[in-house]
Amino acid sequence: MDYQTKYFQYSGLSAKMVGYFAAKALYDTSIPLRARKEILEFIINVHKDIANDSILVQGWIEEWEKNLKEISA
Numbered sequence: 001m002d003y004q005t006k007y008f009q010y011s012g013l014s015a016k017m018v019g020y021f022a023a024k025a026l027y028d029t030s031i032p033l034r035a036r037k038e039i040l041e042f043i044i045n046v047h048k049d050i051a052n053d054s055i056l057v058q059g060w061i062e063e064w065e066k067n068l069k070e071i072s073a
Helices: 003-027 033-050 055-072
Strands: none
Touching (some): 003 033, 003 055, 033 055
């Protein structure tokens, strides 16, 4: 297996994990609210640090920040 194939596999896995944890933070009410907020804050901060110049990622961050405000209210 070459480097590029491995990279795409890890990239895909990473995207799935972010989606999983974001969904858990947004919709799983069995998780304490404080933990749900921390999950979203972590996801937001990681994406701000990694890809702060990407328009696509900025859209995701804005949506997660909006969701964070909604569950905090």
